[in-house]
Amino acid sequence: xxxxxxxxxxxxxxxxxxxxxxxxxxxxxxGAVHVYGMVHGIEGFLQGKIVDLDKYLADPMGIELLKRTxxxxxxxxxxxxxxPEGHEDVYEKIFQVMEENDIDTLFYAGGNDSMDTVKMLxxxxxxxxxxxxxxxxxxxxxxxxxxxxHCPGYGSAAKYIATTLKEIIRDNESFGxxxxxxxxxxxxxxxxxWLTAAAALAKGDDCTGxxxxxxxxxxxxxxxxxxxxxxxxxxxxxxxxxxxxxxxLADGRYACELGDASDKVDAFGHxxxxxxxxxxxxxxxxxxxxxxxPIEFSTMQRAATHVASxxxxxxxxTAGKMAAEAAADGETGEMVIFKRVNTEKEPYRIEFSRFDxxxxxxxxxxxxxxxxxxxxDNVTEAYVKYARPLIEGELYxxxxxxxxxxxxxxxxxxx
Amino acid sequence: xxxxxxxxxxxxxxxxxxxxxxxxxxxxxxGAVHVYGMVHGIEGFLQGKIVDLDKYLADPMGIELLKRTxxxxxxxxxxxxxxPEGHEDVYEKIFQVMEENDIDTLFYAGGNDSMDTVKMLxxxxxxxxxxxxxxxxxxxxxxxxxxxxHCPGYGSAAKYIATTLKEIIRDNESFGxxxxxxxxxxxxxxxxxWLTAAAALAKGDDCTGxxxxxxxxxxxxxxxxxxxxxxxxxxxxxxxxxxxxxxxLADGRYACELGDASDKVDAFGHxxxxxxxxxxxxxxxxxxxxxxxPIEFSTMQRAATHVASxxxxxxxxTAGKMAAEAAADGETGEMVIFKRVNTEKEPYRIEFSRFDxxxxxxxxxxxxxxxxxxxxDNVTEAYVKYARPLIEGELYxxxxxxxxxxxxxxxxxxx
Numbered sequence: 058x059x060x061x062x063x064x065x066x067x068x069x070x071x072x073x074x075x076x077x078x079x080x081x082x083x084x085x086x087x088g089a090v091h092v093y094g095m096v097h098g099i100e101g102f103l104q105g106k107i108v109d110l111d112k113y114l115a116d117p118m119g120i121e122l123l124k125r126t127x128x129x130x131x132x133x134x135x136x137x138x139x140x141p142e143g144h145e146d147v148y149e150k151i152f153q154v155m156e157e158n159d160i161d162t163l164f165y166a167g168g169n170d171s172m173d174t175v176k177m178l179x180x181x182x183x184x185x186x187x188x189x190x191x192x193x194x195x196x197x198x199x200x201x202x203x204x205x206x207h208c209p210g211y212g213s214a215a216k217y218i219a220t221t222l223k224e225i226i227r228d229n230e231s232f233g234x235x236x237x238x239x240x241x242x243x244x245x246x247x248x249x250x251w252l253t254a255a256a257a258l259a260k261g262d263d264c265t266g267x268x269x270x271x272x273x274x275x276x277x278x279x280x281x282x283x284x285x286x287x288x289x290x291x292x293x294x295x296x297x298x299x300x301x302x303x304x305x306l307a308d309g310r311y312a313c314e315l316g317d318a319s320d321k322v323d324a325f326g327h328x329x330x331x332x333x334x335x336x337x338x339x340x341x342x343x344x345x346x347x348x349x350x351p352i353e354f355s356t357m358q359r360a361a362t363h364v365a366s367x368x369x370x371x372x373x374x375t376a377g378k379m380a381a382e383a384a385a386d387g388e389t390g391e392m393v394i395f396k397r398v399n400t401e402k403e404p405y406r407i408e409f410s411r412f413d414x415x416x417x418x419x420x421x422x423x424x425x426x427x428x429x430x431x432x433x434d435n436v437t438e439a440y441v442k443y444a445r446p447l448i449e450g451e452l453y454x455x456x457x458x459x460x461x462x463x464x465x466x467x468x469x470x471x472x
Numbered sequence: 473x474x475x476x477x478x479x480x481x482x483x484x485x486x487x488x489x490x491x492x493x494x495x496x497x498x499x500x501x502x503g504a505v506h507v508y509g510m511v512h513g514i515e516g517f518l519q520g521k522i523v524d525l526d527k528y529l530a531d532p533m534g535i536e537l538l539k540r541t542x543x544x545x546x547x548x549x550x551x552x553x554x555x556p557e558g559h560e561d562v563y564e565k566i567f568q569v570m571e572e573n574d575i576d577t578l579f580y581a582g583g584n585d586s587m588d589t590v591k592m593l594x595x596x597x598x599x600x601x602x603x604x605x606x607x608x609x610x611x612x613x614x615x616x617x618x619x620x621x622h623c624p625g626y627g628s629a630a631k632y633i634a635t636t637l638k639e640i641i642r643d644n645e646s647f648g649x650x651x652x653x654x655x656x657x658x659x660x661x662x663x664x665x666w667l668t669a670a671a672a673l674a675k676g677d678d679c680t681g682x683x684x685x686x687x688x689x690x691x692x693x694x695x696x697x698x699x700x701x702x703x704x705x706x707x708x709x710x711x712x713x714x715x716x717x718x719x720x721l722a723d724g725r726y727a728c729e730l731g732d733a734s735d736k737v738d739a740f741g742h743x744x745x746x747x748x749x750x751x752x753x754x755x756x757x758x759x760x761x762x763x764x765x766p767i768e769f770s771t772m773q774r775a776a777t778h779v780a781s782x783x784x785x786x787x788x789x790t791a792g793k794m795a796a797e798a799a800a801d802g803e804t805g806e807m808v809i810f811k812r813v814n815t816e817k818e819p820y821r822i823e824f825s826r827f828d829x830x831x832x833x834x835x836x837x838x839x840x841x842x843x844x845x846x847x848x849d850n851v852t853e854a855y856v857k858y859a860r861p862l863i864e865g866e867l868y869x870x871x872x873x874x875x876x877x878x879x880x881x882x883x884x885x886x887x
Contacts, residue, residue, distance in 0.1 A: 094695075
């Protein structure tokens with residue numbers, strides 16, 4: 058192993074930087090001379106934008122700060138690799154930059170779309186007799202990559218959601234008015250409801266939890282929803298509900314289109330969703346006469362590294378390290394995966410492995426039926442058992458002058 | 473001092489429970505036999521709803537948990553005391569409940585409206601020859617009570633805002649698109665801009681901070697605002713702006729009325745504000761063609777005890793304790809205040825004192841001119857110097873199964 062490069066892609070998470078730290082440490086252990094970071098993912102790499110990470114990470118303090126830094130330290134992108142046919146120049150450019158810098162392996166941390174990039178590059182290399190290798194490192198708060206038990210980034214987002222919902226429930230139940238305030242929290246997740254399901258983790262000995270949870274895995278029935286909320290409003294002093302931004306009605310419209318709909322699309326052609334909580338609150342207010350409060354967890358749910366899960370940080374780091382070890386073994390076109398191997402003695406144990414990228418790229422893993430209740434308005438104990446271990450543990454920020462210190466790469470602004 | 477009672481009123485904060493802990497500890501030290509909590513403030517007290525706090529706080533572990541519990545442990549209310557004339561029955565009922573329970577002193581933790589309650593009750597007692605005393609304990613994330621240097625609750629909300637904005641800035645600057653995403657964060661504060669000003673605390677050696685801050689202390693000029701944002705969009709890769717929910721246009725309308733306005737009012741007749749960020753994002757999108765993201769910090773900014781300021785927690789506790797000591801000295805109709813007595817050796821030192829409630833009740837302290845820049849689109853270094861010490865220090869939650877453990881009073885749901 059001579060030199061390697063690592064990049065980050067797609068929506069940031071609280072722990073995607075821990076994976077970069079893991080790749081750096083792992084590759085160095087495997088004898089890499091230079092570990093480069095691509096600035097703004099493949100999009101920047103195509104323009105030759107790389108940084109030798111020794112500059113920031115040779116000092117172990119850099120590694121510690123990086124683990125506590127939210128978002129994509131190297132910069133991210135939403136660049137969609139074109140199919141090779143007719144776009145050979147794009148592919149050749151990538152291999153050219155790799156060759157110019159003696160880079161043997163490219164590591165890419167990302168979600169579904171990013172794993173597609175790894176797949177296309179490793180396929181291209183094989184088909185064109187190129188020796189470079191490509192490894193995927195899982196990353197997504199959505200937790201929707203197939204094959205792997207779960208994804209780095211999910212546990213921390215889930216911990217943020219559970220912690221914040223407990224605080225919101227405390228706040229909402231503090232008022233003793235005749236009619237409760239009905240609070241609707243909107244959580245990310247376009248197709249998969251994993252993140253919204255995490256609302257269930259607010260429940261515990263000291264908290265009755267949220268009153269209902271609606272996932273995009275079930276068709277959203279507005280009338281049934283309003284009946285449920287109306288019943289809650291008449292029987293409870295505080296009502297807090299969690300809904301996915303991706304809720305869809307039977308006619309195929311998104312629930313957010315009930316309100317002031319947005320028809321913007323992102324670089325991948327995905328519709329921009331938001332406003333679901335707000336639209337539903339309007340309907341709830343009309344039906345119940347109660348005061349309502351829509352809350353969107355927005356960017357905070359993917360960026361709140363100050364309340365990240367230590368389990369998640371450690372797993373993200375190890376995922377990066379395992380990718381480096383796999384590359385040293387000569388593997389290519391694979392993604393690191395987690396297998397859960399619980400035993401009587403160890404109720405939560407993960408084995409790290411890797412899997413053919415072709416069965417992962419562009420796939421989606423939804424919340425399975427056994428984790429959703431019959432009424433489709435909550436999750437089951439099976440989900441809580443699955444998710445609880447992922448939010449355990451804390452790694453506190455290094456606080457300087459009252460705020461968490463972050464590691465920031467100045468090339469992000471210069472390149 | 474025989475028995476005392478403490479109540480919480482108005483919007484909760486991250487540390488209003490620390491003040492209850494302080495009253496409890498202080499009153500016990502002063503020889504109080506029973507320290508009662510009123511369930512849902514004066515509104516519950518009028519119905520005789522009180523709880524002996526020994527049940528929850530006699531064990532010091534209860535005090536520690538209470539300091540780490542967000543919202544109003546005793547329950548809050550938004551009950552507005554009527555003027556005595558024609559409503560003597562309301563006043564007499566309060567004194568009757570006090571007499572029935574041998575309560576000498578009533579402590580009330582709250583903001584402007586709650587201090588008005590303390591004022592009216594202490595005035596009524598004096599005018600009617602009653603011996604009971606009444607003490608105010610300051611509480612408001614808005615930081616707008618006059619006379620006192622600052623208010624318990626503010627430092628923690630400011631710490632949440634600064635920490636979260638740093639994370640949002642990291643997230644927003646991770647993308648290298650040609651046009652920046654413009655993020656507008658909406659922060660609470662109807663009349664005073666203290667909380668929105670806290671956005672300035674995100675700036676540090678590792679963060680360039682937010683790009684503009686708009687307070688309700690200045691008339692909001694939409695055209696000037698859009699010119700500024702347009703310039704930022706053309707010269708920066710990431711734009712993050714902080715606006716107050718209370719921004720008002722020259723014609724007297726709230727800025728949120730530019731969008732999908734709400735005309736709801738709360739129990740005090742205050743207009744419910746929200747949607748300012750959303751309304752401004754729509755205008756920014758039309759003007760710049762950039763992608764926008766409105767973010768409301770909503771309930772989180774007042775409930776995020778998991779990231780509370782230790783300085784704030786300690787001061788809130790001491791404020792409660794000082795109120796108990798003042799009551800033991802026979803004082804009435806006063807509120808505990810903070811005086812800043814900085815010296816060369818001690819750049820931040822607070823002395824606790826108390827002040828006549830008549831000069832505090834219903835008053836509002838705005839952000840002074842010297843803390844706002846000439847353009848009215850940011851705060852000055854004078855503000856940062858004032859506010860930075862208030863967000864220093866952390867008191868970590870007691871984490872159980874991945875979320876912070878809270879202390880919950882079951883009478884909140886039974887009474």
